[in-house]
Amino acid sequence: MNIKRAWLAIGIGVLGSQAGHLLAYQFRFGSAALPLQSSGSHAYFPGVVRASLGAAAALVLAGMFLIGLARILSGRSIRRNSAPNYLRLVALLYTTQLACFVVQEASEALVAGGAVP
Numbered sequence: 001m002n003i004k005r006a007w008l009a010i011g012i013g014v015l016g017s018q019a020g021h022l023l024a025y026q027f028r029f030g031s032a033a034l035p036l037q038s039s040g041s042h043a044y045f046p047g048v049v050r051a052s053l054g055a056a057a058a059l060v061l062a063g064m065f066l067i068g069l070a071r072i073l074s075g076r077s078i079r080r081n082s083a084p085n086y087l088r089l090v091a092l093l094y095t096t097q098l099a100c101f102v103v104q105e106a107s108e109a110l111v112a113g114g115a116v117p
Helices: 003-037 045-074 084-112
Strands: none
Touching: 003 045, 003 084
């Protein structure tokens, strides 16, 4: 994976980390997750999730469109080794999202005046 692809994957991972945050709270608190995320130190969360998921979806769709358009307009055959290593990509996305989640939870705990979990 080259540097440009790595930075793109990290950017998408950061934007997608909010979806992981939402999912973690849903598993942990069940139906009480949404009221918890909309109050206290998490009051900002619903707006951030909507914005980050919308931005991530727009980036993915725009990227897919541009890649498809470039491949159609070039008229060249697709190289066999042009695809990224998906195991590395998944590992990078997982690590980025986990790091964002840990930093976000620690920051929220510090802002709320509680102990860092």
